[in-house]
Amino acid sequence: MPTPYQPERTLQDVNILGELNNDTRKVLSKEVSVFLAVLHRAFNGRRKELLKRREIRQAELDKGNLLDFLPETKHIRENDTWKGAPPAPGLVDRRIEITGPTDRKMVVNALNSDVWTYMADFEDSNAPTWDNMINGQLNLYDAIRKQVDFKQGEKEYKLRTDRTLPTLIARARGWHLEEKHFTVDGEPISGSLFDFGIYFYNNAEELVKRGTGPYYYLPKMESHLEARLWNDVFNLAQDYIGMRRGTIRGTVLIETIPAAFEMDEIIYELRDHSSGLNCGRWDYIFSVIKRFRQNSNFVLPDRSAVTMTVPFMDAYVKLLIKTCHRRGVHAMGGMAAQIPIKNDKEANEKAMENVRADKLREVRAGHDGTWVAHPALATIAAEVFNEHMPTPNQFHIRREEVQVSPQDLLNMNVPGKITEEGIRKNLNIGLGYMEGWLRGVGCVPINYLMEDAATAEVSRSQLWQWCKHGVPTAEGKKLDKNYALQLLKEQAQELEKSAPKGNKYQLAAKYFATQVTGEDYAEFLTSLLYNEITNTDSSPTPAMKL
Template sequence: MTIVGPAVVGGAEVLTPDALAFVADLHRRFGADRDRILADRVRRRAEIAGAGRLDFLPDTADVRAADWRVAPAPADLCDRRVEITGPTDRKMTINALNSGAQVWLADFEDATAPTWANVVGGQLNLTDAIERRIEFTSAEGKQYRLTGDQLPAIVVRPRGWHLDERHLLVDGAPAVGAFVDFGLYFFHNARRLIAAGSGPYFYLPKLEGHREARLWNDVFRYAQQALDIPTGTIRATVLIETITAAFEMDEILYELREHASGLNAGRWDYLFSIIKTFRDAGSGFVLPDRNSVTMTAPMMRSYTDLLVATCHRRGAVAMGGMAAFIPNRREPETTRAALAKVRADKEREAGDGFDGSWVAHPGLVAVCREVFDAVLGDRPNQVGRQREDVKVTADDLLDIASTPGAVTETGLRNNIAVGLRYVEAWLRGTGAVAIFNLMEDAATAEISRSQVWQWVRTGTVLDTDAVVTVDLVRGLIAEEIAALRAELGEQRFAASRYEVAREVFEEVALGTSYVDFLTLPAYRLLDD
């Protein structure tokens, strides 16, 4: 293995010879399987779009019909009523662990721009947090340190299968990013976590089916064997955030049953996946403005109901989706209205049987906890609540046409504004960005640019009667760039990466060929 990244804080502690050898071993053993998965995704996507159709798999009907359950959850993953998510930078690590949530999702994926400093520093921060020695002093002199006796369980989200790590080469090729994130964390911390009464827990992102879950299970088995850790110590929660995975929830849990602890309704990536999968399948698959697609839309209700019913039937927890609002003290009326929406969203989830939910900001922990406390009381979860009333069909999951809302000029402008702002911040190394009082990450930016791409290709008509064309979008991008230049001033604008962000956004939103993930071309330009 060759390190080609620059010297960064934490390198000596994280990039030890034994840890790198472990990562290289994972890459050599399972890298070809990862490559086959990526190739299969391309082939299957083309078949689905061509048919305009998806269905439950006939060859796994026996798995769906059989009576089986996942392994019992460890003690610190039984009560997950509030989970806070965020990147693994030092300040966020401390704030998340002090938030009062039951779980912290330490995110190396959508909330992290994978600069080498972020990748290595995030690993160091996690180890320092587990050892309770993490501290941070801001440029203004404010000090941050852990305050509670009982910290949230840490669940790490490694990068998806599609991302490589250019700063580590195995036999001359970039290492699989997922193996880097998983391998370094597991190697350094598995025994530490077990000694502390916890364990190595993971969130698995962007899986498109049960065969991808099978690969992770193979990786888990091998990693535990290689480090002499009992099989089943690792626990994984799978984000059901692709439309294909929604048709394979039972099968995904079955493949991971010795390591599975639950499923999560990854709502933003799920919308992105619907657009991406059916992007060229015709106007019948066009969604309205992203901000108008709520969890009460028929297809989203079917998706979440099926997730809860599947999890509880299999003895797994069902985790609700992200509350992305960021409280703003300077806008009390906006904050009050948004908190009311967050409360209503969490009340719907708790009432539907979810066992907990996500928030993106410490200021939302109390609201989420209050809602789930009212439903759960002293119980750690409501896994025992079987949703036998749920009867979801393929048509229900694909009922895109019944989604209320319209495609508007305001929505188009918002997609452009969010996309440009997010990509610019990502290129500077920030993966979770507060924009217009919402926490935006790679998933929400993917929705924004994918909608623009699809609206152009389908000639979608806006509420103004204008047709979405390449020229219209380029003109609106130019207007947004001009507004940003005026807002920032020439000096600050020149120091930003907005011109590069415009190039990336136009490539992924207006290119002739659809780019599967905006982070792929952006990664080549990421500022180390």
């Protein structure tokens, strides 16, 4: 590939602190490392400035201020003439998307599923150990070239040859995360740039050759300025390898409450690269609690009561669909996290009926597609969308009747109670997820739901919020620090009893205890735990020696 950079000079002070073998060296080559170093030096300063802006905004919200649509970008919202990019090859019809981590078995199973796209996840469902991240890149590299088949014990995993495989979309980590195993000038590289850069440099031209392109999901953004940063990254990357600008496409997850007030602006910043917005429902609930955690008017009941039909969630969905279709891009629905219940037919039928009802609500609202976490759910979701969406998408459903105000997006009128059962469920989910994450597993089945970082964050944030504001439970007991820690100890002991030897429940409980008392609050659980799964003690490999 042509490059104007001098590799040896660019790779000065670039070090790899994770182990490489002959296979992984092909995805983290000297040329890839040069590209990563260029991205870091061009954009890491702006990334850190934008994270600082989040802190400043949080300080304002902590004083009791609320969010509103930005007056300085009113001209963008009110201008009907601009549009996002037309759908890219392989992204016209996205009615069913399966999501999951990038281990080799998941990659094969996802691409063999009866879905239209597969979001290969380097973020919420993937614990970012060095092995997970670098081998995940290798697995996608091989899958794109249809060289991913493997054998595990007596079972063979092979890509289907009887149909076109789903379009691949990679989800990079959010701007807040770092990759400590790859340093530039003594600093860890952004996890976002690491994930994006390796996937893009190795696969962009090959994907285009095979009829699609380098497509991404972009998580956790909180402003249009963060989308602008991604757009600049895309332009530099395409220019670097001589690719036409606009080949990259990014779907933004609207999973933070600040981003909900900047949907038009986010599409506008990415417009030549935009492939729409997604309702990241669990992270969105987490963000609402997190950003307004000091405000007692935002206390929510048990997680099970916070459904997609409560006022603030309903307003968010309607605004997202209206905004996307006005701009000619996809409005993607949320995750069905259910797992089939094999040993209880009645319970399974009830769970699957809930999935069907959720997908019916989405397609009738005007969504262009939806997410599932398990291949078995793809059939149900497809039946619903095929019946009610005979066209490849629903851009023609404009939802012009929808009028959403700031007050609608912040309407916390959610019926429900806070119960001891709800507290214990949150503790179980948080502990279960954190214990798995500390073992390098990024999505954990709990009570027949696939829990990932987003759902664990809801659990953690609710517990913190309830303790902070001393809410009484339905049973009449005030939730305070002592009560929370007592219940945490009980749940950790209970889970540890039935867990295999070598489990990490006590370590998970140690960290969780700092997050559920209404005192300290980490910006993200994943950031809080990250040092536990990094291993940077080995001698660094200078990238110039690759």
